[in-house]
Amino acid sequence: MVKFITSTFTVLVLTVAMVKAQSPINIADYPPVNQVPDTKSAQVQAWLKEIDLTGAPALPLHSGAPPACPNPPIANECYWTCDGCAGDDITACAAPNTWGLTFDDGPSTFTPTLLNYLKTQKLSASFFLIGSNVIQHPEIVKRELDEGHHLASHTWSHHALTTLTNEEIVAEMKWTEKAVMAATGLRLKYMRPPYGDINNRVRFVLKKLGYIPVDWTGDAFDTNDWRQPTMSEATVIATFTKSLDTYVAGPKDKGFYCLEHDVNNADVTVAQKLIPLGIARKINIASVAGCESDPQPYQAGGTAPMPTTPGTNSTKPSGTTRSGASPSGTGTVVKSSSASTVSLNGLGVAAAAAVVAAAGALLA
């Protein structure tokens, strides 16, 4: 009996050890999910020692999610969602006639359904990952990488970055970086600010950490998937169809980045209806790495060899053939020269809401 119990216990211990060994992430090693990480922790203090934040623009912290726009505007803030100033953020896909396919806020339990679809279409996307979700689904992040997608950061807890201190921004970015590195061995290089909420102070801190912000190409390319079910799927599709038709009728000399999500069933379902609209219009589809022809879409210092840049698919008449063209980049990130600003008309819906909120006194 004792022998049976002992052997059963041994099997149990071994099983637990094996399960533990299979997961690349121990959640207990990370901060609480969906909260701004503690900047006093030994880990964050160590990261702060590695960078020099001296000279960061002394802009006041905003409040709200997303924050209301300051009224009057603050000089030299370059606050994308409020004044349309994008600084040196990437706001358009550098490749002509190309849809920079991006999905934010994952990974979620709905992401595998999207991955299955992208695989059938031979498409590569960029996933802007929330660190809090990465530690809960590291296997999905690994799958994204293994299936040729590009990984990027969307912070640890999805708070608006202009509401956080410089040190909190560091904590948000570095914990996410650490989680993705644990899951994949790669160190992220591109990021998207939650709500598109970015100003010159946020940019300063991100640059110190080696990150390149990627906004989206204005209101027309916010798919509004996140508005479902308040906005019907039919309206989401009709609205985006108009945007694509307007784009196709234009010069198409540079591509666009859309705003899409992989958080819930409605997001993932409508994505599978929007993407064919682009394919039918012979618009190429690429990840951020493909759009920017960046052969090194991750920062140095990772523990895994840099993967080949995910390519741009070529929407030939068949619509689903990927060219597999390898990038001829020189290692520099190509940016659209006219991508430094977007007009107020080109703001995201959240941004437009912020403008409306700021103008609330006039409207009331």
Ligand SMILES: [Zn+2]
């Ligand atoms: Zn987001």
